[in-house]
Amino acid sequence: MAQTETLLQTLAAKLPLLLSTAGLLLAVFLAQVLLKENPLANLPVALDDLPSDEKRRQAYLTRAKDVYTSGYKKFKDRVFRIITSNKYHVLIVPPKYLNELKNLPDDTVSFDGAIEQTMHAKYTKLEIGHKLIPYIVKSNLTPSLVRLNPTIAEEVQESFRREMPECDDWTPVNINYKLLRIVAMVSGRVFIGPELSRSEEYVDAAINYTIDLMRAREAVDTMRPWLRPFLANRLPEVKKLNERLAQADAFIRPIVEDRRKLSKEQAPDDMLQWMLNGQSEKFGGEYKTETLARLQLGISFAAIHTTTMTTTNAFYNLAAFPQYVSVLRDEVREVLAQHNNTFTSPALQAMKKLDSFIKETMRVNPAGFASFQRRVNKPFTLSNGQVIPADVMIEVPGHAIAQDPEFFVNPDRFDPWRFYDIRQKAREQGAVEEAAQNQFVSVNPLVLTFGYGRHACPGRFFAANEIKMIIANTILMYDMKLMDGHDQRYPNIEFGVSSIPDPTKELLFKRVEIA
Structure with missing residues (x-):
């Protein structure tokens, strides 16, 4: 009984120190999470003139063709994001990277995974x-x-x-x-x-x-x-x-x-x-x-x-x-x-x-307005240095490409x-x-x-x-x-x-x- 009381007194004496240490560790963890670079942060988003992602989601449901086409015209040679009806991020990749994408192994970009999700x-x-x-x-x-x-x-x-x-x-x-x-x-x-x-x-x-x-x-x-x-x-x-x-x-x-x-x-x-x-x-x-x-x-x-x-x-x-x-x-x-x-x-x-x-x-x-849908299982880097992170979907804007006067x-x-x-x-x-x-x-x-x-x-x-x-x-x-x-x-x-x-x-x- 005396040993128990002594242990409790010791813990009570050190409790402020333990709490401050735990708080410090939590603060460090949150700082790491908040300061960690978001690989999607530097990517533009289609319909960036709309005030919120919810508005973009509704636009995707009602006029997806415009979403893909306007994004392709505005960010033609860049990877950009679209907000869809699903919870995962969708990245639109320009057609000039198709030959790079097609050579990636299935455990990096998954065709079956894309079908499973879509x-x-x-x-x-x-x-x-x-x-x-x-x-x-x-x-x-x-x-x-x-x-x-x-x-x-x-x-x-x-x-x-x-x-x-x-x-x-x-x-x-x-x-x-x-x-x-x-x-x-x-x-x-x-x-x-x-x-x-x-x-x-x-x-x-x-x-x-x-x-x-x-x-x-x-x-x-x-x-x-x-x-x-x-x-x-x-x-x-x-x-x-x-x-x-x-x-x-x-x-x-x-x-x-x-x-x-x-x-x-x-x-x-x-x-x-x-x-x-x-x-x-x-x-x-x-x-x-x-x-x-x-x-x-x-x-x-x-x-x-x-x-x-x-x-x-x-x-x-x-x-x-x-x-x-x-x-x-x-x-x-x-x-x-x-x-x-x-x-x-x-x-x-x-x-x-x-x-x-x-x-x-x-x-x-x-x-459909997009082609080459793949789920990204492992991060990879395009030849321009753009990192494509895991747990996103990638697509190529097939319809917008087929309507491009540069090609047709x-x-x-x-x-x-x-x-x-x-x-x-x-x-x-x-x-x-x-x-x-x-x-x-x-x-x-050009016709996907x-x-x-x-x-x-x-x-x-x-x-x-x-x-x-x-x-x-x-x-x-x-x-x-x-x-x-x-x-x-x-x-x-x-x-x-x-x-x-x-x-x-x-x-x-x-x-x-x-x-």
Whole structure:
């Protein structure tokens, strides 16, 4: 008892000293934190004329295109910041650093990490980080296109017979809705086989999973970041997505289980089977059936959503500029006549004006205003000495670059033969690489729709062929125009970084009379 009293007296005597020492240590720590250089402090911010970050956040949600464009024009050769709807910092990097960025390792800048954050994978349950899909696309799908293109063309024609009305006279058609179904069936023919790809259950799962996923992502995007851990899973859009996932899993999982029982000789020649073969051959083990089912949904999302948007944008441009339809129709007819009326790979490559029309559509009407999204996991330094810290997102302002008069003459004008002319001129000058860079499928630092570097969209070759076949078949069969009372192209709907063709609009179609 006496020892305890002595200890307490000693502590009481030294308490002021202990408190002052603790206070000193706390003061030193706070000084270090406050005086530590903020690596973002020297970076300008887009819309710096607005009074607060909250105002900039609201501007991003309602007019993101202006945010990227104004920032690019004002800070063209500098890294600058934008304030988005998310809690993480987003840094916009000029295109001149693209070659530096593409050479950085994945553990420094993460493609998957960017998708996880922008798609809110924690709440939307999007499968991220699996290497199987890009491997199968590069090693199986793309090399098989020479063999598969005639089959894909047949599926396009069959899908049109199923989906399009007769159109003996001018007939209104919601082309975005029809394209969703056509693209789902055509893609499904390659992804999961002809027996299943035309079934309403598959088409419904493939289309509506994509739609529900994007709605859930947008709903989470509009929620304040600090509220998401508590309330995001209660959002009606997220609940509906979860129901859709359960329905799609219930449809796809039995198919995967049946495929596992087939012998090599019985196995179909489609992407699902390539996945089943490749998982053990390349990755040393079997994926769970549930995972394979989710990956199939992910493939549908990547293929159907982007392909439909690009094709719808192209149709809106065809209807707005009907004078170009006859030029494209003549090219398609001429090329097919030279290739036994078959959509072979050489035939598709020979449709150079069609190729240019689609690429110009992607330049003027991209799916988003930024490209090359990466999450920075480790700090790195650009060649100008600018340090990019960890735990930020980086982007390249793709749309602003594509609208820069330094790179494109009259960039505000839709010029369908822009890339055709560039390629022709390059060939005449012997610039083979420049000619190749301006094809629709090419990864070009000035038109970043397919991304850039080793993570550029691996499925772009399949998507390009599918889009060309859909447009070529349409212009061979139909004339098209805007609805009565409209003389301008339908404007896209813009939300945050995204820009989508208005899915509610109709076009008028009339079957071409064959002489």
